[in-house]
Amino acid sequence: MLKSELTLDSLSKGIINRDNTLLAKAITLIESTKPTDHEKAEQLINLILKKTGNSIRIGITGSPGVGKSTFIDSFGSFLTKLDKRIAVLTVDPTSTISSGSILGDKTRMERLGQNRNVYIRTSPSRGNLGGVALKTREAILLCEAAGYEMILIETIGVGQSEILIRSMVDVLILLITPAGGDELQGMKKGSVEIADLILINKSDGELETIAQTTQKNYENALHLLNSPTEGWTPKVLSISSIEDKGIPEVWQSITEYLKIVKSTGYFDKRRELQRLDWFHKVLDDEIMKLILTNTEIRKLIKATEKQIVNDIESPYTAVKKIINKLKF
Numbered sequence: 001m002l003k004s005e006l007t008l009d010s011l012s013k014g015i016i017n018r019d020n021t022l023l024a025k026a027i028t029l030i031e032s033t034k035p036t037d038h039e040k041a042e043q044l045i046n047l048i049l050k051k052t053g054n055s056i057r058i059g060i061t062g063s064p065g066v067g068k069s070t071f072i073d074s075f076g077s078f079l080t081k082l083d084k085r086i087a088v089l090t091v092d093p094t095s096t097i098s099s100g101s102i103l104g105d106k107t108r109m110e111r112l113g114q115n116r117n118v119y120i121r122t123s124p125s126r127g128n129l130g131g132v133a134l135k136t137r138e139a140i141l142l143c144e145a146a147g148y149e150m151i152l153i154e155t156i157g158v159g160q161s162e163i164l165i166r167s168m169v170d171v172l173i174l175l176i177t178p179a180g181g182d183e184l185q186g187m188k189k190g191s192v193e194i195a196d197l198i199l200i201n202k203s204d205g206e207l208e209t210i211a212q213t214t215q216k217n218y219e220n221a222l223h224l225l226n227s228p229t230e231g232w233t234p235k236v237l238s239i240s241s242i243e244d245k246g247i248p249e250v251w252q253s254i255t256e257y258l259k260i261v262k263s264t265g266y267f268d269k270r271r272e273l274q275r276l277d278w279f280h281k282v283l284d285d286e287i288m289k290l291i292l293t294n295t296e297i298r299k300l301i302k303a304t305e306k307q308i309v310n311d312i313e314s315p316y317t318a319v320k321k322i323i324n325k326l327k328f
Helices: 006-014 022-032 037-049 069-078 138-145 160-167 181-183 189-194 203-222 247-264 266-292 294-311 315-325
Strands: 055-062 086-092 118-124 152-153 171-176 197-200 234-237
Touching: 006 022, 006 037, 006 138, 022 118, 022 138, 037 138, 037 315, 055 160, 055 247, 069 086, 069 152, 086 138, 086 189, 086 203, 138 152, 138 315, 160 294, 171 189, 171 247, 197 203, 197 247, 203 234, 203 315, 234 247, 247 266, 266 294, 294 315
Parallel strands: 055 152, 055 171, 086 118, 086 152, 171 197, 197 234
Antiparallel strands: none
16 A cells, blocks of 8 residues: 555654645555555554644534534634644445445535645445444544644444444534434434534524424433533534534534533543543454454354354354364
């Protein structure tokens, strides 16, 4: 993936010197599925690790069609006026044919796409659960090393499996459409429970009054749930991304939130938990890789699958049989 003349050392230094071309190459490297690139990616992360952790990581989630990309375009444009450097990491569903992204979020972020202080990267999900790309954590670190102060991560919008995004960000924003009564009835509980800020988007025109009602419904519903963040009571705001209405209030709420969690020490505590979560995820992946690359174990798994399909033995018994064969 790397050209022979481009060393990891020069790549890392280029990223730290805010070279977006090299940043793009680095993210492509960490996203590569080639085994030969994996070790290079690991070395690169180690080289830039000391330059990370200085950004605010904001996750934006919500159902498809709620206006996540339009909100990011509006909110990000507001932040650039405050002289913030912004990296936007978006995730597209993966095409089963090409394994590439199929939505193209950049086309819905026209203002941000023209701003030199903004870096936008769209990555395919490749079927990864949690609404995020497989290497989103690493991409966040690379963007931080490149000096981006605000990292905005947009998820696909696939429901409760998006809880994974909570383990990557400092602030999680959930976007809701007006007249979301049906969602409220079902509580859309997995998403609501993990959100620090709920935004009723598209609060304009004929939907403005309905949005206000939806806002009150969610404010009442939040009294029945525990806050995902120690010392903070989630807020519900009505906004219009198209009209840029309510965007300053969103930033004000985030600023207030950050002040609270940093004063209580919860900000640092959450970052520590995120690093541990990343460690255990990598550990699980490597253990599975070790198991599945063992020829004897792979044959046993294949034979065991037939036993399971034919109800000859239970999954519990079958798994124990495989574990007993493991020799590390």
